[in-house]
Each structure stands twice: as structure tokens, then as C-alpha cells.
Amino acid sequence: MKAHVLSQLGRRTEVPPISWLMATALARPQLISLAAGFTDNASLPVNEVRGLLKGILGSARIGQAALQYGTTAGDETLRRLTARHLYALDGRPAAPRAYSPDRMVITNGSQQMLYMITEALCDPGDIVLVEDPSYFVFLGILQSHGVRARGIRMQQDGLDLTRLGAVLEALKRSGELRRVKMLYLISYYQNPTGRTTSFEKKAGALKLLRRYERAAGHPLYLVEDGAYRELRFQGEDVKSALAIKGYSDRVIYAGTYSKPFATGTRVGFGLMPELVLTTVLRIKGNHDFGSSNLLQQLLAHALSSGLYDKHLVALRRRYARKARVMRAALKQHFPTEVECWEPDGGLYFWARLPQRLPSDSASKVFQKALAKNVLYVPGNLCYANDPTRRKPNHEMRISYGGATEANLRKGIARLGAVLHDCLRK
């Protein structure tokens, strides 16, 4: 048998690095995982969810509706409440049309939203611009679809716009601009660096993209992934790209309730222009013709009852404390040669070792850490396969999401000892 039974997509799709890390964690119960992007177990709103579900399922009429199929776009009330919530977060800008529930689809986590956008817009050989580094599961989606990623260097306040301009110009010159479909930004407390993109940078990126649309021959979208947005514990909220006047037909916004509320429900959403929405809804019709109605009712009731907002206050306090614990531990245990980027929200610190010290899974640092039962995400996994630059290999994503405070201290102490040890040699 010589012919392939698997499709090209099937053959291209690689094992996600996350699977291997998760399997490693499961196989070593003693392990302290600073790798997983899990939320804090003790913070999960068990009582709130129980109460809400009891209410929903306490009425035969509401309960039956929740246990029946819904629509492909998702529950109207949840879309309305989510749109209103986003509009308020953005400070109620003058153009409310961008926040219309009619532009929204409810998805299985924001992950499904990212997947469907890629399906809707990208053919094999197309190009997506991403932050350098970026979210590794999204990079996996691109790779699976045969889409090429171009990494754009980051600065303290997000994307390096000069670099974005240079990459667009180079693509225009090489005649490849028509293969570019979108720029993907994790704009709040970025996964993996913890950095937040300023409002000015979002506007600057949109302006740049528009300048190249004529040469591209089609719209160039900004996909803004706001997954961590509501996990802010210090600093000011930044408005989303939806609030940028005159550009709402170029912005695709992905959000989720997995991070700020009940992770295991996996309810996400997307807001997007009509052409994209029409296509995404058709694709969603084929994926599953609508997300679980019960979970959507749960989220709608969490929002309308005020429990969601209340929970968020407690959650932010909790993550603020865990981030403080990690910061203190890093200060105490990490060598001064290691540069640690501190977030204002989200779940991640980003540590940059001296360039001579590799951090990938085959490296001494990683292996010694594993031997001491502590796990981090090697930074190289977060870089796209972009042949135009070398993949950095001296960074680590360290999460304070899943581990307890005691384990954060212990884990960082172990990691620090490994780093001191490796730097001495």
C-alpha cells in the first residue's frame, strides 16, 4: 500500500507540544508544573455554578430549553450580554455597531474561534503574521493548515511596528502580499510573554495593514485574542481594537469565559465583520451546529445575575497574590543574569536566560529541572517556524496559574538552583 489514506492536513498536523508536557506532568505526580496554562483550581466558582445550574434546571421550561439544541450562532441572550460587557469594557465608544450581538458567534473556547477563522481565511501556502513569540496552539493550527507564519518582534508595549512595516514591505516586494490574510495578536498579558499591546500600537498596526491592502488585493484582518483580558490585577485596561474608529470591518475579536470564570465550561466567543461571520457560521454549522446550550445558559445567567463580575473581583485578587509570590521567589532564587518580564495580569512570567544557555526540552536546564521535578514551557516552542529568522532558544514561560502558592515558591527555588548550577559551569 503506497497511497496515503490520511489527508494532507492529517499528515501535516503535528503532536501539539502541550500534549507532551501534559503527559509528562501526569506521569510524575511529584512534579510541580509551572508549564500548564491551567487556571487556579481553588479559584474555580464551584458554588456559583452549582447555584446557577440549580436555578436554570429548577424550572421545567428553562431547563428543557437548556437541554435542547440551540442555534449555530449561539444563545441570543448570551450574545447580547457578552456584546454589552465588551462595549462597557471598551468605555462605550461612539460607534456601538462594532459590538452588535449580530456580529457574534459563541464557540467552544476561543480556541474553536481561532480554528474556524483559520479555516475561513487561509489556504495552504498563505501567510499569517504573528507576534514573536506567540501562542503555541495557534501556531499548531497554522502548521496543520499548511499556513506559513511570519514572526514580528515584540517590544515592551507590544508589536514592533517598524518591524511589521518592514515585513509587509518585503512581502509586497516579493509578490507574496496576496498570501497574507491576517495579523494575530494576543493583546492582553500575552501568552507567553505577559506583555500587553497598547491601544496606539493596535491602531498603528491596523493603519499599516490598510496601507498594504491595495497591493494584497483583499482585506488584511487584525485578529485580536483577548483571552486573558479580564485577568488584570494591576495597571489600566486597554481598549480593544474594536474601539478604533473606522476599522471595525477589519477587526476579528476572540474572547473566552474559560479563563475568567469556569474553565471547564469552555465557552468562548468571536466578534467579526459580516463576510467573515457568514463563513464562520457556515463552518460552525458543519463543526457542531452550535455549542452546548446548557453551558451558554449558565454563562448568560452568571453575567445577568452579577455573579460573574463578583467572581472576577475575587479572582483578580487571587492572581495578584500569586503573581506577587512568584515575583518574590524569582527575585530570591533566580540569578541576576536572568531577565524576568513581569505581567499586569494573565497567567505568565517570561524569563530570558543569557543567550548562551539553551532552554529547549533537550537542554541541560530543562533536563535538570525535570530531574528536580519542575516543569516550564521552553520558549522555543512559542516561536513560529519562520525561515527568515533564527528561533530564539533561551527563554521560558513560567505560569503561576495552576500551582499552589507553596508550590510556586518551591518550584521557583528548584528552577533557580538549576539555573545557578548551569550558569556556573
Place this chain on the structure above:
Amino acid sequence: MKAHVLSQLGRRTEVPPISWLMATALARPQLISLAAGFTDNASLPVNEVRGLLKGILGSARIGQAALQYGTTAGDETLRRLTARHLYALDGRPAAPRAYSPDRMVITNGSQQMLYMITEALCDPGDIVLVEDPSYFVFLGILQSHGVRARGIRMQQDGLDLTRLGAVLEALKRSGELRRVKMLYLISYYQNPTGRTTSFEKKAGALKLLRRYERAAGHPLYLVEDGAYRELRFQGEDVKSALAIKGYSDRVIYAGTYSKPFATGTRVGFGLMPELVLTTVLRIKGNHDFGSSNLLQQLLAHALSSGLYDKHLVALRRRYARKARVMRAALKQHFPTEVECWEPDGGLYFWARLPQRLPSDSASKVFQKALAKNVLYVPGNLCYANDPTRRKPNHEMRISYGGATEANLRKGIARLGAVLHDCLRK
């Protein structure tokens, strides 16, 4: 702007016919829909689900686990219980390996399973063999992926194997056999015809497929969709293709808890050979890296507590009664020239009008029915775009799932009047 911003998939994906039917139903609140594949509202286990969730969320430990991320393959307990349940349904055959939970993935309805299988196996231009007629949402998935469907005529007990052999032989002669990836069967109370495939026919189909594998150059899979299996209210259960000795590495089985238990939870599953599973799990990692853990816990507890089995008894009784109501109404109101296929389970009757009477959405029958506020699924929507045969256009799928008994009677009376009227002219 001349270049396309949408992908080929994005441009290919059509509005699902189901959306239009649903929108029509929503726009006319007076309408009696015999079209929707909804389950019976009053049958939904509202109290059972409330009790189970109260238990799960009553313990901080179990509750937190349920509200945290799970694994991509799905909850181990749910996979174990589901595998055991299937094994028992199949009469505990001698080869239990086919039912191993390690061969299983939990999905968002069985729909996601069908989607991922298509992604894993099919490139544009590939061929999938389907029943004629078949499940229209699956036909939409194929069309979206540029996959060609070949329809195989059905008989009383499933696929016409002679026809299957002839199609395989013709494809071999035309050199297209290597584009064939799978045969898709809705083997229990088929959507749309209500027909059940006999065990002998499943075995015969597998044998035939194997005979052509050498010429294909790769495995030819049988995808068995058992979505309606447990909604049996008369006749004997038929063993699944998993029970056929020596063929488990060629069978992909898709199942769901949406139909037999709590529809709005959308928990489905698939069992498949290792090569396919590995690929599907990687794809699932990109789709959503795992279905809602809370819903999986719910189903696991429903199974382990016995509530699932208990609910099924009541559910079957209910559908048996609704099917009887519909049968009596059809007998009373439909012209004798209309042939009605009566199911032993599931949700659908299939009515075949005289060939001269078209039933598509532009037809007199459909339009008159709509004017009388009654909706059915035109049979032509259930036929693949197979250029090798003419699409039949004189059938209707009539569901007793969603409507109340009173509305079943009223709806069939109205439809019958329309048919009498159209036949007179």
C-alpha cells in the same frame, strides 16, 4: 480588490439547508415543524441533570476538577464507561480490544467526530461513499472540504451491496479508487429514511471494501454513525460493525449522548483504529484541546449511577408512542399513493410521493404546506451531489421528535390535505 480573502474551504462552504429550515420555523411561531431533528422537549432529563450536577458540584474536589481543563481525548472514566456500554450493547463479543477506551475520543456531539474524520482522511477531490439518501449535515461537511460523494442505493435492510460492488468496480476501472477514503453509514434508524442496516450487510460492506484495498493502495474505512441507536422502541438491537471479527482496524464508530440523554450537552464520542485516532487527537488538540470537562463529568455520573439506563426506558416508551401517533395520522390523512417507511426507532418517517410530485422547497407541495404552517425536510436535500445519477425529488423526511402529539396529528392532517390536493390536480 480581486484576490480572495476567503480560503477555498471558506468559499466552498455553503449555507446548511438546516439553517434555512430553522430560520423559517423561528419566523413563524404558528408553524408546526416536522422538519427539525429536535428531541422531545418534555422527555429531556431536567431533574436528573439537576441532581447529578448538584452532586458533582457539591464536592469542592470533584467540582473543581469538573470546572478545570481536561485532556484532549476526554475524561478517562467517561471513556471507560462508554466503551463498556457499547461492548455490552454488542453482546460482549470475543474480541474486546475493539472497545478499548484507549481507542476513544470524546467530542462535541458526534458531529465534531464526523468533521474531524473528514479532515483527517480527505483531501479536495477525494471520494466518500454514502447512502442514498444520507445525513445532510455530513454531506455539507464533504462539500465544504471539496470531497466528492457517491450515493449508494438503499434497500429495506440497508445498503444495496450489489450497487456498492458495482460502484467500487467502476471506480477501480476509472482509476479513481485511490481517491476513495471511506463508506459512511447511518446504520440505526437512518437519518433520513428510518431504515436500519443489518449486521450481515455491515459485514458484507466491510468485506467488499477490503477486496478493493489493494487497488486503492490504502485502507478503506467504514464509518458507522450510531447516533440514533439507543432510540430503539421495537425490534431487536443490531450489533455494530465493531463486533465483526477481523475488521476492527477498519471501523470508525461515531456515537452521541445528545439523542438518548441530554441533547443540550452535546457530548459525543468516536472509537477508531490507532492511525486515525492519533490524527484525530492532534486535530482535536487544535480545535479545542478537549471538550467541556463539566459535561463529561455529568455524562460519566449519569452512566455510573444508572440514571442513564433508567431514562432510556422512559424515552423509548415516549418515542414509541409518538411514532404510533404519527403512523396512525399518516394512515388516516395521507393518500394511499404515498409510501411511508416506518422506523423501529430514531426520529424519522420517510414518505415517498408518486414520482411526478416534486417535494423540494420550490415545489407546490412544500409551498402549500408552508402556507398551512407545516414544515418537512424535502428529500432532495438528503441526496449528495453525485453527477452519476439524478437526484430524486419526491420524498420527505417527517420527524416526530420535536412536535407534541397534538401537533403531530394536526401537522400530518395538514400535510395530508396538501398531498390530496396536489394529487387531484
